[in-house]
Amino acid sequence: MYLKSAYDIRDKYLRKDMLPTIFCPGCGIGSALQYTLRAIDDLGLNPDEIVWVSGIGCSSRVPGFVNFDGLHTTHGRALAFATGIKLANPDLKIIAFMGDGDAAAIGGNHFIHAIRRNLDVTVILINNFTYGMTGGQVAPTALKGLRGTTAPYGQFENPFDIADLAVSAGANYVARWSVFNYLQGINSIKKALQKEGFTLVEFLSPCPISFGRRNRMKTAPELLRWYQKITVPLAKAKKMSPEELEGKIVIGEFVDRDRPGLVREYEAYKKRAKKMMGWEE
Amino acid sequence: MRYPFPVGKSDFIQGDEAIARAAILAGCRFYAGYPITPASEIFEAMALYMPLVDGVSIQMEDELASMAAIIGASWAGAKAMTATSGPGFSLMQENIGYAIMTETPVVVVDVQRGGPSTGQPTLGAQGDIMQAIWGTHGDHMLIVLSPSTVQEAFDFTVRAFNLAERYRTPVVLLTDAEIAHMRERVYIPNPDEIEVVERKLPANEEEAKLPFGDPHGDGVPPMPIFGRGYRTYVTGLTHDEYGRPKTVDAEIHERLIRRIFNKILSHKDEIISYEKFMLDDAEIAIISTGIVSRSGVRAVKILREKGIKAGLLKLNTIWPFDFDMIEELAEQVEKIYVPEMNLGQLYHLVKEGANGKAEVELIPKIGGEVHTPMEIVERVVG
Numbered sequence: 224m225y226l227k228s229a230y231d232i233r234d235k236y237l238r239k240d241m242l243p244t245i246f247c248p249g250c251g252i253g254s255a256l257q258y259t260l261r262a263i264d265d266l267g268l269n270p271d272e273i274v275w276v277s278g279i280g281c282s283s284r285v286p287g288f289v290n291f292d293g294l295h296t297t298h299g300r301a302l303a304f305a306t307g308i309k310l311a312n313p314d315l316k317i318i319a320f321m322g323d324g325d326a327a328a329i330g331g332n333h334f335i336h337a338i339r340r341n342l343d344v345t346v347i348l349i350n351n352f353t354y355g356m357t358g359g360q361v362a363p364t365a366l367k368g369l370r371g372t373t374a375p376y377g378q379f380e381n382p383f384d385i386a387d388l389a390v391s392a393g394a395n396y397v398a399r400w401s402v403f404n405y406l407q408g409i410n411s412i413k414k415a416l417q418k419e420g421f422t423l424v425e426f427l428s429p430c431p432i433s434f435g436r437r438n439r440m441k442t443a444p445e446l447l448r449w450y451q452k453i454t455v456p457l458a459k460a461k462k463m464s465p466e467e468l469e470g471k472i473v474i475g476e477f478v479d480r481d482r483p484g485l486v487r488e489y490e491a492y493k494k495r496a497k498k499m500m501g502w503e504e
Numbered sequence: 505m506r507y508p509f510p511v512g513k514s515d516f517i518q519g520d521e522a523i524a525r526a527a528i529l530a531g532c533r534f535y536a537g538y539p540i541t542p543a544s545e546i547f548e549a550m551a552l553y554m555p556l557v558d559g560v561s562i563q564m565e566d567e568l569a570s571m572a573a574i575i576g577a578s579w580a581g582a583k584a585m586t587a588t589s590g591p592g593f594s595l596m597q598e599n600i601g602y603a604i605m606t607e608t609p610v611v612v613v614d615v616q617r618g619g620p621s622t623g624q625p626t627l628g629a630q631g632d633i634m635q636a637i638w639g640t641h642g643d644h645m646l647i648v649l650s651p652s653t654v655q656e657a658f659d660f661t662v663r664a665f666n667l668a669e670r671y672r673t674p675v676v677l678l679t680d681a682e683i684a685h686m687r688e689r690v691y692i693p694n695p696d697e698i699e700v701v702e703r704k705l706p707a708n709e710e711e712a713k714l715p716f717g718d719p720h721g722d723g724v725p726p727m728p729i730f731g732r733g734y735r736t737y738v739t740g741l742t743h744d745e746y747g748r749p750k751t752v753d754a755e756i757h758e759r760l761i762r763r764i765f766n767k768i769l770s771h772k773d774e775i776i777s778y779e780k781f782m783l784d785d786a787e788i789a790i791i792s793t794g795i796v797s798r799s800g801v802r803a804v805k806i807l808r809e810k811g812i813k814a815g816l817l818k819l820n821t822i823w824p825f826d827f828d829m830i831e832e833l834a835e836q837v838e839k840i841y842v843p844e845m846n847l848g849q850l851y852h853l854v855k856e857g858a859n860g861k862a863e864v865e866l867i868p869k870i871g872g873e874v875h876t877p878m879e880i881v882e883r884v885v886g
Contacts (some may be wrong), residue, residue, distance in 0.1 A: 229657075238737075240746075240748065241748060270735070271731065271732070271735075272731060272732065274730050276576070283576040284749075286737060287737050287739065287748070287749060290735050292579075292730040292731065292734070292735055292736050292737075293736070293737045293738065294576065294579060294601065294730075295737070295738065295739035295740065295741070295749075296737050296740065297573065297598055297599055297602050297740060299574070300568060300569065300572045300599065303564065303565075303568065303569035303570075303572035303573050303576070304572045304573065304575060304576035305571045305576060306536070306562065306564070306569070306572075306576065307534065307572065307573035307574055307575060307576025307577035307578070307579075307580065307582075307584065308577065308579060308580040308730060309576075309580075310534065310560045310562060310573075310577065311533075311534050311560065311576070311577035311578075311580035311581060311582035311584070312580040312581060312582075312730065312731055314731065315580065315730060315731045329758075332565050332566065332569075333565060333569055333572075334567075336564075336565040336569070345843040362659060401687075486789055489560065490563075492555060493555040493556075493558065495555075496555035496556055497555070497556060500508070500556060502506070502556060
C-alpha cells in the first residue's frame with residue numbers, strides 16, 4: 224500500500240483553525256484518526272457525505288478537528304444521535320468516534336441497541352482502559368488489577384470485552400487492533416466503511432498521562448511493549464487454553480458478515496406498511 | 505400528498521391522536537420515542553402514520569436516546585418530535601439542554617402525570633411546569649406551550665413546530681393526561697389551511713460559516729443542514745460563532761448564552777399567547793393553564809351569577825412568561841387565584857409577576873383529579 228505523507232492527510236482533512244489538538248504527548252487518538260482519514264482518502268469518499276459523531280471524552284473531540292459535518296454530543300449518546308441522523312438522511316455515511324467509557328459504560332445501552340438494530344454506522348472506538356479527560360478514573364474495559372484514580376488498589380471488577388460484546392449483539396463487522404497495527408487498522412477501517420450495518424474497529428490506544436503513569440508505564444513505548452505482551456492474534460488465541468488467555472486481549476478480525484442494515488430494514492418496513500394499508504401494490 | 509387520516513373535516517379523537525396528526529401536518533417526519541403512560545398513544549399513532557408519509561418512527565431504548573435521536577434527525581434536516589411523561593421527561597433533560605445549547609429545533613411533548621418519580625401513571629397532574637421551564641442545568645431558555653382542549657392540542661402542536669423552526673429552539677408542548685386521553689371534536693384542517701414555518705437556511709457560504717452567529721440581527725442564525733457541504737461542527741460545549749469550542753472565555757460564553765436568551769425574549773410578544781375571559785371589569789382574577797382552565801371558565805360564570813366580578817386568564821404559553829402583563833392585571837384586580845394540579849408551581853411565577861400589587865392565592869389540588877368549578881368558587885367566595 225502506498226501511503227501519502229501525514230502532512231498531505233493533515234492539510235486535506237483537518238481544520239487548521241482548530242489546531243493544535245488537545246491530545247497529550249504519546250496519546251494514540253491521533254494515530255486512529257490518521258488511519259480513519261487515510262481510509263476515507265484511499266476509498267475516495269466524498270467528505271460532504273460523511274458526518275462524524277461523538278460523545279464526551281478525549282476521543283470525542285476528534286470531530287472538531289476534521290473538516291466534515293460533525294456532532295459532538297452528550298456523554299455516551301453518540302450512537303443515539305447517529306440513529307436520528309442516519310434515518311433522517313440515509314445518504315449520509317456516519318463515523319462515530321468513541322471512547323471505551325463512552326461506549327461501554329454510560330453509553331452501554333445505546334451501544335448494544337445500535338448494534339441490535341444494525342444501525343448503519345462505523346464506530347472507531349478508542350480503548351485506553353481509562354477515563355482520560357477526567358483524569359484517569361477506571362473504565363469498564365480495564366483488566367483486573369489495573370489502576371485508576373477510582374480504583375487506586377487495582378480494578379476488582381470484570382472487564383467488558385467490547386469486540387466480543389459487539390459480535391454477540393449482531394454487528395456486521397468487528398475488528399480490534401492496537402494503534403501500532405497501522406496497516407491492519409487502516410484496512411479494517413476501509414472494510415468497515417464499505418459495509419452496510421454496524422461496523423466497529425476498536426483500537427487499543429496508549430494513554431501515558433492518565434493511564435500509563437498510574438500503571439508503571441509512563442511513556443508510549445512502554446505501553447507499546449505492554450500491548451505486545453498482552454495482545455494475542457486471533458489465530459494463535461484459538462489454540463490457547465482459557466488459562467493461557469487470562470489477562471490477554473485477542474486482536475484481529477472477529478466477524479465479517481452482511482446482515483441487512485437498519486436503513487434497508489426500514490425502507491422495507493415502509494413498503495410493507497403501504498402495502499398493508501392498500502396504498503401500494 | 506396523501507394523508508393517512510381525514511383532512512379538511514372534523515373528527516372525534518383523543519388529545520394524543522390530535523398531537524400526532526398535527527405533527528404530521530406541520531411537517532414532522534421523524535419521531536423517536538419510548539412508551540410511557542399517558543403519552544404512548546402519540547407514539548402509537550406516529551408508528552401507524554409515519555411509514556405511510558415516508559417519515560420515520562422508531563422505538564428507542566430509552567428517553568435519553570429518543571431525545572438524542574430527534575436532535576440528530578433535526579441536524580439531518582427533518583422536523584422531529586418525541587413525546588413522554590414526567591419520568592421520561594426527566595431523562596430527556598440532559599439532551600434538552602444540548603438542544604438549547606446547539607440551537608436545534610425539536611418538539612418535545614410532555615403529557616404530565618402524578619409524580620414525583622413514577623407516581624400516578626394513569627392520573628393527571630400539573631407537576632412538570634417547573635421541570636419544563638427549568639429542568640435542564642445552566643442558564644437556558646426555551647418555549648413551553650400548554651393546551652386546554654383537544655383542538656388546542658392539535659393547534660398548539662402545529663405552533664410548537666413553527667416556533668421551534670422559527671427560533672431554532674426546543675419547544676415543549678406541556679399537556680395534561682386528561683387532554684391526552686379525552687375525546688373531543690377536532691377540526692383537522694387541509695394542509696393549505698395551516699401556516700407551516702420552515703427553518704431559515706444559510707443564504708450563502710458566508711452565513712453557513714457562522715452557524716452560531718447572528719447574520720440577520722434577530723438572534724436566530726440560519727441552520728446549516730448536514731450533508732449539504734457546509735462542514736458544520738456542532739458541540740454542546742460553549743462555542744464561538746463558527747462553532748469552535750471556547751470553554752474558558754467568559755466573553756464568548758456570555759455572548760452565546762445571552763443571544764440564546766434574547767432570541768426568544770426579544771420576540772416574546774410574538775411567542776406569548778393567552779386568553780382573557782371576562783377580565784375587562786374583573787376584580788377577581790383566576791389564572792390557570794391546561795385542563796384546569798376549563799373548570800376556571802365555569803367557575804367564573806358561577807361567580808358572575810353570584811354577582812362577583814371574576815375573570816379568567818388562561819395561559820397558552822407558560823414560558824417565556826409575561827411578568828409585566830401579570831403585574832398590570834394585579835394592578836387592576838384585588839385578588840388573584842391560581843388553581844393548579846400541584847402544590848404550587850405556576851403560583852410562584854404569578855406571584856412574582858403580581859409584584860405585591862394584588863394578593864395571590866394558590867388553590868392546589870393533587871391526587872389525580874381536576875378541580876371542580878365549585879372548588880374554585882368556594883375558595884373565592886370564602
